[in-house]
Amino acid sequence: xxxxxxxxxxxxxxxxxxxDAFVRANRVIPGGVNSPAxxxxxxxxxxxxxxxxxxxxxxDIDENKYIDYIGSWGPMILGHVHPVVRSAVxxxxxxxxxxxxxxxxxxxxxxxxxxxxxxxEKVRFVSSGxxxxxxxxxxxxxxxxxxxxxxxxxxxxxxxxxxxVRAGSAATTLGMPNSPGxxxxxxxxxxxxxxxDVRAVADALARFPGQVAxxxxxxIAGNMGLVPPEPGYLAALRELTETHGTLLxxxxxxxxxxxxxGGAQALFGITPDVTALGKVIGGGLPAAxxxxxxxxxxxxxxxxxxxxxxxxxxxPLAMAAGxxxxxxxxxxxxxxxxxxxxxxxxxxxxxxxxxxxxxxxVQRVGSMLTLxxxxxxxxxxxxxxxxxxxxxxxxxxxxxxxxxxxPCSQFEAxxxxxxxxxxxxxxxxxxxxEALQAIRNF
Ligand code: KE4
Numbered sequence: 091x092x093x094x095x096x097x098x099x100x101x102x103x104x105x106x107x108x109x110d111a112f113v114r115a116n117r118v119i120p121g122g123v124n125s126p127a128x129x130x131x132x133x134x135x136x137x138x139x140x141x142x143x144x145x146x147x148x149x150d151i152d153e154n155k156y157i158d159y160i161g162s163w164g165p166m167i168l169g170h171v172h173p174v175v176r177s178a179v180x181x182x183x184x185x186x187x188x189x190x191x192x193x194x195x196x197x198x199x200x201x202x203x204x205x206x207x208x209x210x211e212k213v214r215f216v217s218s219g220x221x222x223x224x225x226x227x228x229x230x231x232x233x234x235x236x237x238x239x240x241x242x243x244x245x246x247x248x249x250x251x252x253x254x255v256r257a258g259s260a261a262t263t264l265g266m267p268n269s270p271g272x273x274x275x276x277x278x279x280x281x282x283x284x285x286x287d288v289r290a291v292a293d294a295l296a297r298f299p300g301q302v303a304x305x306x307x308x309x310i311a312g313n314m315g316l317v318p319p320e321p322g323y324l325a326a327l328r329e330l331t332e333t334h335g336t337l338l339x340x341x342x343x344x345x346x347x348x349x350x351x352g353g354a355q356a357l358f359g360i361t362p363d364v365t366a367l368g369k370v371i372g373g374g375l376p377a378a379x380x381x382x383x384x385x386x387x388x389x390x391x392x393x394x395x396x397x398x399x400x401x402x403x404x405x406p407l408a409m410a411a412g413x414x415x416x417x418x419x420x421x422x423x424x425x426x427x428x429x430x431x432x433x434x435x436x437x438x439x440x441x442x443x444x445x446x447x448x449x450x451x452v453q454r455v456g457s458m459l460t461l462x463x464x465x466x467x468x469x470x471x472x473x474x475x476x477x478x479x480x481x482x483x484x485x486x487x488x489x490x491x492x493x494x495x496x497p498c499s500q501f502e503a504x505x506x507x508x509x510x511x512x513x514x515x516x517x518x519x520x521x522x523x524e525a526l527q528a529i530r531n532f
Pocket of ligand 1: 125126127128163217218219220221223246247248249308312313341342343344368378502
């Protein structure tokens with residue numbers, strides 16, 4: 091892993107205690123982190139260690155304060171330690187942290203999800219987006235009796251074997267493992283297509299008639315940087331999958347309750363067959379879910395034969411945090427304000443990069459956005475990979491040194507929360523102006 095911190099124009103920025111913590115962490119945790127996304131592999135150097143968070147801010151153990159645009163990679167749409175969410179969790183904790191038995195609160199949040207997402211008549215809670223998507227794929231295969239699945243290059247659906255694939259040789263559409271330990275057998279039925287390419291999906295469906303259980307995708311890609319669906323793309327996939335008797339799975343782990351209360355499917359008016367949710371629905375605690383029409387979900391154990399289970403599924407504390415979050419989002423929908431704030435940030439970053447004469451494009455949907463160091467629209471993973479990731483790494487560190495914590499990879503989306511103020515955004519834009527001027531002169 092590249093551990094070199096790029097040279098900074100603000101050498102006064104220090105991570106002394108963070109360095110010691112990282113050295114100590116590396117002795118007992120692989121790479122010193124419990125998820126690779128946090129390890130700064132894409133930007134070099136060592137990650138700050140967080141001491142606490144509040145509203146739109148993170149505070150590290152070196153007493154640096156940051157305006158936070160990771161938001162725990164999406165869950166913290168209401169900002170950190172929201173008082174209503176905090177007290178909901180505290181109250182739930184008084185009653186117990188985990189029972190392994192059903193609770194009414196699980197029913198309440200399930201009813202909230204069903205009310206918010208019309209395509210979901212029944213929903214099963216799990217503990218991570220990986221579990222949600224792994225289960226959604228199993229349900230699609232179980233319900234259709236088919237084996238093959240189509241996923242999009244650059245889309246991330248968690249780390250279940252069948253979904254850890256990379257493009258095979260150009261001649262084939264069948265994926266190849268992208269991690270040791272993932273066997274060829276595990277991915278032999280996974281077909282990769284470029285995002286925003288209807289023809290590629292049509293060809294794959296024609297190549298394997300009656301064999302494709304599902305087409306699955308992030309309806310708005312966030313895991314290669316923010317890449318929106320092109321006009322008509324989602325509708326075309328809906329039509330193609332209907333024609334072929336293939337299920338359409340929307341991975342809304344990131345977009346669910348983020349881009350609209352009903353998710354991307356509400357924003358674009360496209361109804362998938364199965365939806366995965368996560369992040370926001372846990373309110374910062376471990377919870378995710380998958381849902382579909384009752385006739386599909388009634389195939390899931392114990393109602394039906396398709397097995398799926400989890401010790402901490404529907405955990406009372408996570409349900410309390412998630413339900414409090416959904417109720418706040420429903421009672422006072424923040425989406426118009428998030429749109430205004432996020433547009434202000436996107437325009438400011440765009441202007442700053444233009445004034446610095448740096449080739450770039452800012453792509454955004456709602457409160458998810460990415461500044462790509464790439465001259466021109468990013469439509470798919472190949473485009474994204476042509477971004478100047480070295481320049482991004484320098485930009486990232488110049489921003490960190492100025493108290494702005496962006497996602498630590500060009501291939502991630504930044505998140506704006508209801509806790510961000512106009513002043514936070516203006517500070518961010520000013521920091522970006524300075525950072526972009528600094529890196530253009532390096
Ligand atoms: P988890 O298993 O990490 O809860 O969810 C997997 C997942 C599924 N689907 C989408 C669209 C996702 O974005 C994710 C997880 N997102 C990454 C960041 N982009 C999580 C960060 C991490 O891996 O630490």
